[in-house]
Amino acid sequence: MVPTGEDLVRAVRAAGIGDERLLDAVRATPREGFVPPDARADAYHDVPVPIGHGQVTTQPSLSAMMIDSLGLGGTEHVLEIGTGLGFQTALLARLAAGVVTVERVPDLAHRARRNLARQGVRNVELRVGDGSGGVPERAPYDAILVSAAFPDVPAPLVEQLRLGGRLVQPIGPGGREQVVCFARTPTGLERRRLVTPASFVRLRGRYGFPT
Template sequence: MRSRGPARTPEDLVRALRAAGITDERLLEAVRATPREQFVPSGRATAAYNDVPVSIGHEQVTTQPSLSAMMIESLGLGGDEHVLEVGTGLGFQTALLARLAADVVSIEMWPDVAAEARRSLAGQGVRNVELRVGDGSGGVPDRAPYDAVIVSAAFPEVPAPLIEQVRPGGRLVQPIGSGGDEEVMSFRRTAAGLDAGRLLTAARFVRLRGRYGFP
């Protein structure tokens, strides 16, 4: 019988994130403790611990783990934050945020994707996430303000409702661009709005769709 080689594990993903420059030990421990194979389609489980995006249907993909970790790290979460996530996907990033913050409100536009994420989060005993289905471009105003906002889809500017929902001093991270060739930017909310932002990396993201995004 031909050997298939050793099975990959969360530790392989942790090593990939370290190689990509991630240094937040709380975040790396969250990755170590979160089985990504439970958050990818069943046919893609063998790719779960590779640092690659995974297709989830509707012309959508998961965020590459190292890129997701870079975005999360930029939020500087300490454990007591109220976080908004725009774009739940299959819930791996949501699960990481839930381990790092007090609670997470996550909004996903596709009901079937949200339902799968909800099952996976429940299967891992994640209870501090409120998952909604709807137009994430407008945020979730009835649960604002947020200490941190993470947007997993691209638009040429930060939608005004999302800016308004970040508390003063809070952080927001979003890919800025038209979809396909973006600059991932980290912002801090000031009294006047958002600061000029800090470039994290170049990347490719799907488009943010909705009332305050693309049609």
């Protein structure tokens, strides 16, 4: 039997996600429109998909767990670091007022922009560049999602998160991480909870690992 979007919804629900807005976003976002043509057979399996340039998509249930930790209500201004081909970006766009997303690899950014346009996602501002420094001119952000690993949260991202805002990032060397949810307090970041163990590519840039 050929898997469908409902199979992804079931996988996300099995990962512990009960937020119906998030489940509806997964249901309404066709993942086949955000993977390479030769990977469409795997689009509705809950697995990462290679997208070139040494990158893979985030497993859908893992994306959902990270997004769920942000506690989005629909009015938020969100920063995403690591656009990939745009599937996670599209989910964020359905759940927030607007998304600023940064992709380091120009080819991936071009493909993501095309994918988002084809799906009619218009509340996304996609930048090409070094995501480790965030996008200060569009700050402050209510929530920040980082889809690459580094042992610490880069200082510019902390500064760009509003007081009370949440940030989710894989903390580790790349390849074996703890995905952690933080909240911004008057004294800096406060660790709120461990979301899940996972494996991510490294965050590269001025405030990450050397490119």
